[in-house]
Amino acid sequence: MLIGELSRRTSVNAHQLRYYEAQGLLEPERGANGYREYGNDAVVTVGQIRRLLEAGLSTEEIEFLLPCATGAAPELMPCDDVLEMLRSRLRGLDDHIDILERSRRTLLDFIDATERQASPYVLSGACDNA
Structure with a gap:
């Protein structure tokens, strides 16, 4: 899905999604046309990022935690x-x-x-x- 669709599905504006990418929190593929292409798992990842931000965590801390996050809540594995x-x-x-x-x-x-x-x-x- 393109960034606009991810934005609609997550209620997070495209500017924020690009910021998450710049911070290493999202890693879209690039299509032949150069557009960002996100997999369906990006919806869950954006939800996890938003919840972790709500907890007051920095993007650096979230980058550290994301590999340990599972589910939409998210739950964190004891990495x-x-x-x-x-x-x-x-x-x-x-x-x-x-x-x-x-x-x-x-x-x-x-x-x-x-x-x-x-x-x-x-x-x-x-x-x-x-």
């Missing part, structure tokens, strides 16, 4: 280093969440302290910081 890479990514997300939660608490503290000191003049938005 070498797959679990360690996924666990490492999860630790990174957990660390980021912790930082965001601390930032949120600090901002709430600033808001609370500012509201406790606020005069009607400040609350009206008439405060001039210039």
Whole structure:
């Protein structure tokens, strides 16, 4: 199938499909006319790529994982280093969440302290910081 058909079947625009190809995630054949020609398995592969992207994985990580992916979900076979890479990514997300939660608490503290000191003049938005 040509890129337009793959785009229709996956709801992924052709520009993104070309990006996936450039990143080594899709490998179409080239017809005699030079057009990209995708096999039916490309529909499943694009679905896998989209799900892995939803998990916050980079295209480099997805390139590493795709050979271990099976099915549309995808499910990942326990290839070498797959679990360690996924666990490492999860630790990174957990660390980021912790930082965001601390930032949120600090901002709430600033808001609370500012509201406790606020005069009607400040609350009206008439405060001039210039």
